[in-house]
Amino acid sequence: MSGPGLEQARALAPRMAQRAADYDRDGSYPAGDLADLRQCGLTGLMVPTRLGGMGGTFRDYADVALVLGSGNGASALIFNMHASVTGALAGVPEEVARALGVPESFFAARDRILRAAAGGALYAVAMSERGAGSRLSELTTTYAPVEGGYRIRGAKTFVSGAGHADAYLVAARTADPGEPRVSQFLVPAGPGITVEPTWDALGMRATASHDLHLDCLVPADALLGGIEGLAVGLAQAMPQWLVASYAAVYVGVAQACIDACVAHTQTRGLGRLPAVRARLGRADAAVAAARLVVLEAARRVDAAPGDALTNRWVWRAKLTAGQTAMEVAASLLEAAGTSATRRGHPLERLYRDARCGSLQPATSDVCADWLGTAALGEDPEQVARW
Ligand SMILES: Cc1cc2nc3c(=O)[nH]c(=O)nc-3n(C[C@H](O)[C@H](O)[C@H](O)COP(=O)(O)OP(=O)(O)OC[C@H]3O[C@@H](n4cnc5c(N)ncnc54)[C@H](O)[C@@H]3O)c2cc1C
Known part of the structure; x- marks a missing residue:
């Protein structure tokens, strides 16, 4: 399978992983990663082809973010913010915008912003x-x-x-x-x-x-x-960008935890221990499940955007990804042992990065409340969340 941008993301992810420890240690902006993303055209992932971009769908975004997240979650989050701006702008159907009374000048401004992104501008x-x-x-x-x-x-x-x-x-x-x-x-x-x-x-x-x-x-x-006054309505109408776009990044981070733990386990001969194998096995199943939830949400966003069931999958994706990343990282750090908690070990960084997933909005508690309200047959959007 190879949608727009996926080949480029796969080529970049190993380089991002190599640089991740230095950027994390210094708390510095991952300039090399973002330069690469710009250079290979990924800033234009969500930009329509008529404006020089790759014309990606939300599913394409999710595929790319999963891969970038497995390289360096921090760089993938910066990319996520850029994709949210360009994806939301490109994703509003013209007839819907016109029905809302959007002035003609908006379309020229939108095209200018998107064309610049295809040329490497970062938002x-x-x-x-x-x-x-x-x-x-x-x-x-x-x-x-x-x-x-x-x-x-x-x-x-x-x-x-x-x-x-x-x-x-x-x-x-x-x-x-x-x-x-x-x-x-x-x-x-x-x-x-x-x-x-x-x-x-x-x-x-x-x-x-x-x-x-x-x-x-x-x-x-x-x-x-x-x-004026469109912000809250758009947040509710396009929850995929405010709620679920981080989800793919954090499943990528969880996958990186598995890869790092496997490498550590093999180096130290820990694979003979049933408890270590079992932790890896549980992580494998949990990350595979989270990936499916994220991709099902993305498929529905493309097929039926804004639909009540689509939105339910969007909130499920965010909750599942945040929870899974955090739990998998904690469990695999324990499987790997104290040597993996040393500064500079990939699992030490991934453990801290993975902890952030459930904190980013909508937090896991907010997602769970939304889903619980829906499960009770009530309208979760009646509760003011934004
Ligand atoms: C790595 C990272 C990158 C980020 N990047 C960006 C960025 O680029 N741009 C940006 O604007 N923000 C960004 N954020 C910020 C993120 O949006 C904040 O985490 C968010 O604004 C929450 O703010 P807060 O920490 O003050 O928590 P609060 O929102 O005040 O949450 C505190 C507590 O209140 C609960 N809570 C919050 N809202 C509700 C609600 N409606 N109903 C019930 N309970 C609720 C939460 O679950 C939590 O327990 C980033 C965060 C992280 C961790």
Whole structure:
């Protein structure tokens, strides 16, 4: 099987794995990985072919992210943010956009953004804030109309790729508290944006998820969709990008845990121990199952986007992937023994990286609550989650 981008991802993953320890140790941006991704055209994975991209589907994204995640989860997460911006922009059907009343200028802006991505531009997501997390309804970053565009002011946190992206998808609310509307802007890197290097975290250390301070002017067509107040509705309409796109990355990380444990086990002759074999066997079954859930969700996103059952699979995928990565990493570290907990051992890094899956929104608890509500026959979207 070889969809768009998969061959390139398979060629890159071993190189990413080789560089991962250094980036993790220093907590530095994985510049070599992202340069490779740009160079082989993967920034254009979700861009339609008419605009110079690969025309990937959500399933193609999932296949590529699984492979990149097995190389270096941190680099794959930066790529995930870029794919979310380009995939969501490319994925809104024109007739739906027109029915929403989107102005014609939106289509030109969309094509410009996507064409640049096919040419190597990298986009990041600046949604989360200290105190608000990723809850769009509680953001404090504001925007206000000014002559020719908008002024955006506020502070973001956990911005993967901060300081290295060409533009940031920024979620902000109207400055006027009387009419709270949350909108999204694509803000070019440059004057009015400063990076505060705050990311020194347990896992996914190479994502460079630093704080971002904004006080900038953007042109009118930086408002994505051309209409204010679309952010929360889009989050609900396209949960695959906000909820499940990390899932494939974390299944890739879980697969890397198995590969690292097998290598360690063979080197040290631990394969003769039934307990070690059993831990590997359970991990093998769990990762295979998680992969199937992620791919089933992706298949449904392409076949019936926004469908109630599709969305249920999307939330299942995020929960299953986050939980599986964390459990597999913990179990295999125990199988490998204390020598694998030394700094610099692949399992030590993977254990920390895998721990982040269930923390990324929607967290495992939020996913489980959504699924439990659906299982009870109630509408999970009636509960305010964003
Ligand atoms: C490796 C990594 C990379 C990231 N990259 C980015 C990025 O590029 N851009 C970006 O914007 N963000 C990014 N994030 C941030 C991520 O979105 C945050 O984890 C998120 O915003 C949560 O913020 P918080 O940690 O303050 O937790 P909170 O959201 O405040 O969560 C704290 C607790 O509240 C619970 N909770 C949260 N919401 C609900 C709810 N609606 N209902 C019930 N319980 C709830 C959670 O389960 C958790 O137990 C990244 C995070 C990680 C770990």
